[in-house]
Amino acid sequence: MPTTESTPLLPSSQPSSSSITLPRTWRRALEWGLICGLAVLLFITALVFAEQKFGGHPSMNMVIKALHTNDVMEHLKALVEVAKHHHNSRSIRNGYNASAEYIIHQLEDSGACDVSTQIFPVSMWEKKENTEFIILTGDVAVFVDQQDFATLKSTAPSTLLFDNRLIEIDDLCSAQECSRTVHKKLVIAPYSYQMEENVDIAKRLAKANAAAVLFVLSRSSNPVHFEDQHNSFFESNVTLPVFVMDNNMYTILLDVMQGDYLVNIQTSVLITTTYTYNILCNWKSGDDKNKIIVGSHLDSVENSPGINAGSGAATSLAIALTLAKLSYQPTNQLVFAWWSGKEVGDAGISRYLHNMTEEQVNATTAYINLDILGSQNYIPYILRTNPTSEVVNGRSQQIAKIFEKYFDQVGYKYAHTSTTDGTEHDVFAVKAGVAYGGLYSGMGPKTPSQKRKFGGIAYVDADPCYQLACDTLDNVSTEAINLLSHAAIYVIHALSSTLNLRGYLDGTTV
Ligand SMILES: *[C@@H]1O[C@H](CO)[C@@H](O)[C@H](O)[C@H]1NC(C)=O
Ligand SMILES: *[C@@H]1O[C@H](CO)[C@@H](O)[C@H](O)[C@H]1NC(C)=O
Ligand SMILES: *[C@@H]1O[C@H](CO)[C@@H](O)[C@H](O)[C@H]1NC(C)=O
Ligand SMILES: *[C@@H]1O[C@H](CO)[C@@H](O)[C@H](O)[C@H]1NC(C)=O
Numbered sequence: 001m002p003t004t005e006s007t008p009l010l011p012s013s014q015p016s017s018s019s020i021t022l023p024r025t026w027r028r029a030l031e032w033g034l035i036c037g038l039a040v041l042l043f044i045t046a047l048v049f050a051e052q053k054f055g056g057h058p059s060m061n062m063v064i065k066a067l068h069t070n071d072v073m074e075h076l077k078a079l080v081e082v083a084k085h086h087h088n089s090r091s092i093r094n095g096y097n098a099s100a101e102y103i104i105h106q107l108e109d110s111g112a113c114d115v116s117t118q119i120f121p122v123s124m125w126e127k128k129e130n131t132e133f134i135i136l137t138g139d140v141a142v143f144v145d146q147q148d149f150a151t152l153k154s155t156a157p158s159t160l161l162f163d164n165r166l167i168e169i170d171d172l173c174s175a176q177e178c179s180r181t182v183h184k185k186l187v188i189a190p191y192s193y194q195m196e197e198n199v200d201i202a203k204r205l206a207k208a209n210a211a212a213v214l215f216v217l218s219r220s221s222n223p224v225h226f227e228d229q230h231n232s233f234f235e236s237n238v239t240l241p242v243f244v245m246d247n248n249m250y251t252i253l254l255d256v257m258q259g260d261y262l263v264n265i266q267t268s269v270l271i272t273t274t275y276t277y278n279i280l281c282n283w284k285s286g287d288d289k290n291k292i293i294v295g296s297h298l299d300s301v302e303n304s305p306g307i308n309a310g311s312g313a314a315t316s317l318a319i320a321l322t323l324a325k326l327s328y329q330p331t332n333q334l335v336f337a338w339w340s341g342k343e344v345g346d347a348g349i350s351r352y353l354h355n356m357t358e359e360q361v362n363a364t365t366a367y368i369n370l371d372i373l374g375s376q377n378y379i380p381y382i383l384r385t386n387p388t389s390e391v392v393n394g395r396s397q398q399i400a401k402i403f404e405k406y407f408d409q410v411g412y413k414y415a416h417t418s419t420t421d422g423t424e425h426d427v428f429a430v431k432a433g434v435a436y437g438g439l440y441s442g443m444g445p446k447t448p449s450q451k452r453k454f455g456g457i458a459y460v461d462a463d464p465c466y467q468l469a470c471d472t473l474d475n476v477s478t479e480a481i482n483l484l485s486h487a488a489i490y491v492i493h494a495l496s497s498t499l500n501l502r503g504y505l506d507g508t509t510v
């Protein structure tokens with residue numbers, strides 16, 4: 001609409017019947033409009049160009065550069081804050097939900113994926129009161145829970161064992177022989193560092209109606225460190241009370257046994273069901289017939305802030321947000337998953353897998369696990385699956401090779417491990433035949449030869465704070481996280497940008 005101050009139309013110097021002469025101010029406005037329009041157009045062109053060149057399909061180099069170790073550390077700091085407000089824990093009962101809310105909030109802000117949760121029940125074991133352990137000799141001798149011995153999780157409810165005798169077995173108690181001798185007795189057995197062997201013994205003893213099993217730890221082991229750690233007895237439905245004791249207590253019990261004295265034990269435990277949830281971030285683009293799931297657990301054990309334990313979760317989040325920032329459009333769809341219930345026996349990942357249809361499993365080409373990436377005395381481990389089928393092993397080896405290529409490029413030595421201790425089991429590979437890979441920075445003691453190869457300190461645990469209250473930000477290695485998070489994004493980018501991924505993993509295409 002013309003403004004009131006518009007000047008009358010001036011005759012044009014070169015009049016033309018078809019041309020309209022605009023007032024000066026209008027002309028100026030048009031000129032500016034043109035300039036601005038051109039600038040906007042240039043800007044949009046630049047954006048589209050950038051989008052074509054990088055945005056949807058950033059190069060490997062760009063992806064690696066865009067991931068900042070500091071971002072991983074910031075997420076870990078957020079988890080530290082959560083633990084501070086939840087009695088130094090991020091367990092299902094205490095702090096997990098706040099951890100999950102943080103992850104969800106970050107993902108939703110990025111807009112990169114469809115965020116959803118999967119709720120499921122888990123059985124929880126809790127000690128209401130310390131176990132009482134009393135020997136009825138001439139004098140009454142008392143052993144102290146959390147000092148001389150520890151009460152492990154099993155599916156045995158609160159129990160009163162009254163006037164029981166001890167018996168020692170030295171190997172797997174076999175069938176009938178066993179059932180006659182251990183009936184109603186408190187059985188002393190050697191503790192094996194192969195957890196399955198302990199579970200096996202405990203199950204046999206339960207079947208033979210033993211009253212309880214007392215595992216003898218090696219001289220250097222402290223029973224206190226065992227209580228929260230073991231879910232194996234609980235998961236395997238071991239129905240008798242299970243204890244671990246130190247060597248001093250064992251020596252005394254040998255005398256008690258010789259003297260044929262009687263023992264009373266009273267446990268007070270609570271087995272309850274609670275609800276928890278997995279978090280899923282389904283990328284909005286990419287072939288959903290060739291999904292790549294990147295999983296890490298988010299829960300900690302009770303009484304531990306779980307910072308190295310949460311380093312996989314923080315890395316996975318940083319990777320998802322980095323790819324989102326680059327508007328990454330993978331060839332194959334990415335699914336980032338944060339599992340709950342890892343510390344109560346891989347409950348979350350198992351629940352997710354069990355709820356998949358066969359079609360959904362078939363549409364999953366690879367599973368990458370990230371857990372424990374910041375061990376102080378670290379070793380860069382590439383995960384490999386325990387032997388499954390030839391096809392799964394072959395594909396998993398191809399994934400391992402991509403990790404190897406990264407470590408070779410940056411000049412770091414690496415090792416392989418198929419350990420299922422401390423890190424998520426290769427559930428997808430073993431139970432669903434999905435190719436598997438991942439990273440892990442170690443837990444147990446470093447051998448002198450490992451020290452020579454990888455540096456660090458021999459005879460010291462890779463992660464001395466594993467599942468303990470000291471699993472804090474102070475006790476993780478930023479160097480390890482830097483190395484492993486970049487190895488992870490390298491492999492995630494490689495897998496998700498490869499056309500005909502199955503052919504590649506089978507070695508039938510290059
Ligand atoms: C965590 O969230 C789930 C789902 O909302 C809820 O059922 C559960 O009770 C919460 N846990 C705690 C400890 O608040
Ligand atoms: C299992 O999957 C179905 C369909 O995919 C979904 O509707 C359901 O909510 C899932 N159940 C759980 C517990 O997540
Ligand atoms: C243990 O018992 C529960 C409930 O009865 C069952 O769902 C689960 O499959 C059992 N686990 C094993 C390993 O037997
Ligand atoms: C899944 O894959 C297997 C093996 O390739 C095939 O036999 C089966 O029919 C597939 N199932 C579905 C539902 O696509």
Ligand SMILES: CC(=O)N[C@H]1CO[C@H](CO)[C@@H](O)[C@@H]1O
Pocket residue numbers: 464465470474475
């Ligand atoms: C086991 C271990 O290394 N603990 C350390 C964790 O960090 C604190 C604070 O720096 C140290 O005091 C501990 O020695």
